[in-house]
Amino acid sequence: MADGFAAPVDFATGFAHGFTPEVEALTAPLFAKLQGKVTPFEWRMHAPLIAEINALKRAKNAVILAHNYMTPEIFHGVGDYVGDSLGLAREAQRAEAEIIVQAGVHFMAETSKILSPDKKVLIPDPLAGCSLASSITGADVRLIKQRYPGVPVVTYVNTTADVKAETDICCTSANAVQVVEHAAREWGVDRAILIPDEFLARNVARQTDVRIIAWAGRCEVHERFSAADIAEMRQSWPDAEILAHPECPTEVLEASDFAGSTAAMSDYVSQRKPKRVILITECSMADNVAVDAPETEFVRPCNLCPHMKRITLQNIRDALLFDRFEVTVDPAIAERARAAVQRMIDMPPPVVPARYDLVRARHHVDVELI
Numbered sequence: 001m002a003d004g005f006a007a008p009v010d011f012a013t014g015f016a017h018g019f020t021p022e023v024e025a026l027t028a029p030l031f032a033k034l035q036g037k038v039t040p041f042e043w044r045m046h047a048p049l050i051a052e053i054n055a056l057k058r059a060k061n062a063v064i065l066a067h068n069y070m071t072p073e074i075f076h077g078v079g080d081y082v083g084d085s086l087g088l089a090r091e092a093q094r095a096e097a098e099i100i101v102q103a104g105v106h107f108m109a110e111t112s113k114i115l116s117p118d119k120k121v122l123i124p125d126p127l128a129g130c131s132l133a134s135s136i137t138g139a140d141v142r143l144i145k146q147r148y149p150g151v152p153v154v155t156y157v158n159t160t161a162d163v164k165a166e167t168d169i170c171c172t173s174a175n176a177v178q179v180v181e182h183a184a185r186e187w188g189v190d191r192a193i194l195i196p197d198e199f200l201a202r203n204v205a206r207q208t209d210v211r212i213i214a215w216a217g218r219c220e221v222h223e224r225f226s227a228a229d230i231a232e233m234r235q236s237w238p239d240a241e242i243l244a245h246p247e248c249p250t251e252v253l254e255a256s257d258f259a260g261s262t263a264a265m266s267d268y269v270s271q272r273k274p275k276r277v278i279l280i281t282e283c284s285m286a287d288n289v290a291v292d293a294p295e296t297e298f299v300r301p302c303n304l305c306p307h308m309k310r311i312t313l314q315n316i317r318d319a320l321l322f323d324r325f326e327v328t329v330d331p332a333i334a335e336r337a338r339a340a341v342q343r344m345i346d347m348p349p350p351v352v353p354a355r356y357d358l359v360r361a362r363h364h365v366d367v368e369l370i
């Protein structure tokens, strides 16, 4: 995606030479792909940085892992591997580069370091956090385990290394139902602790017979959507298909036409080619999916993740140029956290990204909130 760029860069100063004819020519195919998503005015600012970043990657044997919530000039312009948390976790392990730059938030960079301890992992802005990851600590999980002995602890990947180290097996929104059922079967119990996202836990509880014990963490982006918002959108765009992420409140899933992980939403659009869709998730996701779905009109109820938006082309360039900011994880914690992530990775990947059955999603199921 980001290959084919020579080095219009003066490495002595570290700065590109601006929007030169060479940069314009090098980045023209990419600009053609992003037309309608990025204006020519913006492109004249983005293109020199994109060219410089792609040249730096080659010079330093680095790759960029870009999450779906990155802006299009990052996602399509410099991302070598793009996708959701699960996809990026797998790619972090497979990547042969010496340096990984995580275009995402801090817990994702930690996950890359946990899976690739011999690689240098950089995050362009160390303050790129996550409301879910900061909702719970390793000490909290140790107390939970004391309260529920013998019950498997399933942890969403949106957590710190400390929390993963206390975990039996990790999950993402794409495989949470599968992981919870696997854990209950392996432990020989009918319950599982699924932390820290309360809404994901409530939505998973409606998809399985395993009883769910949940923690009251929230994604500050997805928790803002309500059933009233969905009703308003239906009134304004009655022919739009509404796709919701399972980190949204259960009432939002109940009111939607489809629910699934970011990968499942992306598949839905590429396979069904709806005339008009509304993605109930982080705003840049729609921008990135729209690049490859020209026949679909996207209505954008724009909720931006302030943490993801800390990552810019500028600080990705600086990360590569100055080798900053390196993410480290205590080796003893990393070893235990790796076991939890690896158990998830070793499970067979779903044939298609998991979808949430909306008939089941509309039935109330109790969860025990810690």
Ligand code: SF4
Residues within 6 Å of the ligand: 069, 105, 129, 130, 131, 132, 133, 158, 219, 220, 221, 222, 282, 305, 306, 307, 308
């Ligand atoms: S979108 Fe939500 S879950 Fe993802 S990083 Fe932002 S706050 Fe965390």
